[in-house]
Amino acid sequence: MTDTSDSSTRRPLTLRDVSEASGVSEMTVSRVLRNRGDVSDATRAKVQEAARTLGYVPNKIAGALASNRVNLVAVIIPSMSNMVFPEVMGGISSVLEETDLQPVVGITDYLPEKEEKVLYEMLSWRPSGIIIAGLEHTDAARAMLRNAGIPVVEIMDTDGNPTDCAVGISHRRAGREMGEAILEAGYRRIGFMGTKMALDHRARKRYEGFVEALAKGGIELAEWEFYEGGSALAKGRELTASMLEKVPDLDFMYYSNDLIGAGGLLYCKEQGMDIPNGFGMAGFNGVELLRGLPVKLATIDSCRREIGRAAAEMIVARMDADLPGETITLAPVLEPGDTMRAG
Amino acid sequence: MTDTSDSSTRRPLTLRDVSEASGVSEMTVSRVLRNRGDVSDATRAKVQEAARTLGYVPNKIAGALASNRVNLVAVIIPSMSNMVFPEVMGGISSVLEETDLQPVVGITDYLPEKEEKVLYEMLSWRPSGIIIAGLEHTDAARAMLRNAGIPVVEIMDTDGNPTDCAVGISHRRAGREMGEAILEAGYRRIGFMGTKMALDHRARKRYEGFVEALAKGGIELAEWEFYEGGSALAKGRELTASMLEKVPDLDFMYYSNDLIGAGGLLYCKEQGMDIPNGFGMAGFNGVELLRGLPVKLATIDSCRREIGRAAAEMIVARMDADLPGETITLAPVLEPGDTMRAG
């Protein structure tokens, strides 16, 4: 028995194979497979049947080259392992799924040079649009974004000058609002804990806004600590313990993200601390994980899914029309939860 | 002033533009930009200079079509929002970064039809290899994988028949080992809690292995519950509370993943339960998050990063050589943590 369907010996299928198998021209096959142009129902059925039995899969590489249309949207983000970017991706996907666009992700690990490299790689696929995290890029990356000739949406942050479009929140303001709320609630001996953030501009801006708000109220941070790597939950626990030992009279702790905040919160509850009256705590992001904790940590939502959706919608809108740049600043409200006393 | 670098009016740059700007043929430019073939240092420098000042970015679409080589590896996974697949991706990336291959991710949401669709889309880019989660696929998807003519690695699970290569653990065995360990430790009134898993075959296999081990010891599950959606941590908390109310004499709870397990654990600690003596608990995955909990939950590591690395290495090895299929079964050991009494 000769198995003509053996793939190991067979050269890859092309439109021509389907065309020969169904007795029509390549052009007609192409039209059927793309649902484009007028094709009679009879021919359509014949072609589809042939394509299916052959197991033909169209070659998008060739199609993209010929049509000069690549239905990809490059999404460039720093990381996929914390809880923030998967949710952004979810928002993007939910919008793009309704279109014929497809997201392709590149990871930068918060490294500017890697971002530049990833962007270059992405552009070499000639995507239809770019969604990129943050407003800070190398000069070369900025130039590439400007010259790409496709819609660019910078996401997460709006404290700065977008290249084209932007959607995000003001992290400086988020930090400031939290600082103000803490002072208003009467806390005075305040500690801060966050990641080493030379390259995480959004964390830095929150920190700066926070410190600024405290200063306006005549308060300085009583203590601060920056950590690196490791499980955020465990770090929050350990560092909270050591900081409280070092500065026992702290009455509030602001964490730069919910996960270390949750670690700290678990520790403080175990220690039987009086939360929120004797001691207050707050994080940032509004991650869903918080809903599983014994008490709800104060936080500010970073609107991740909403940002993803809006960014994707901006790209989609710019596929058909030639719209100008646009910036959307979302304004989440502080959720005091159970770890901050009322002002 | 006329700005010739204005991108809005300029047609996209091609090799020809760089070739004209540097006074050599397109072929030579191509060689320089790919670091291939013999080019004199002088010419190389001249071309690189021209490419850089023009801001030329190669068109990989055209390159891929001409060379019949697309350096993409399709990675098809059910989800990105739980903690398991980001780590797998990390393992894959760490290996591929040393090569000129690049991962492209497709998400299936655990839906077989969507998996089929995503696979079709991916194949239409003619990737160099496929990494796909699980051994269960629709017939059409199986056929595509067989006929793709490229290396295929099915990951996470080895309980079944791989199409080509596979790397993972036996989830049935993981469930069985946990069941055996629990019985050996003397627990008898055992509850189970997991996601509704009609489509999560690995969760189902763990469950089956678990129930089978109990049966061998003459024990039946005292109670079980399947949840859907929502924050796993919160669900673990709520469902543990309601199950303990319903069946107060339970002495062990097996959770199908660490996150609901952590939720349950937090609840039980708050209730002041006697863990592990009066009540034992265990999860699955070995997520890093566990290290931040007050006590360490018993679990079995799912070797996520290791699986990602091994899968990528299998693809890489098959780029140069024409190797046969291969299955790697990792065998993680049970980590009893602090929530299971010693056998």
Add this chain to the structure above:
DNA sequence: GCCACCCTTGGGAGCGCTAACGTAGCATTG
């Protein structure tokens, strides 16, 4: 019964790049 018209189908060119081969130019050798 003939022509205009539309619906369907096919032919040719070319997207931007690279594999394969060809060739000019120079150095080396006996």
Add this chain to the structure above:
DNA sequence: CAATGCTACGTTAGCGCTCCCAAGGGTGGC
């Protein structure tokens, strides 16, 4: 100094598909 070898670069011919345009064939109106 002719024959040889090597390096550096150019030429040709597609890759598989889609765009543009034209042609065939059936239909309806007069």
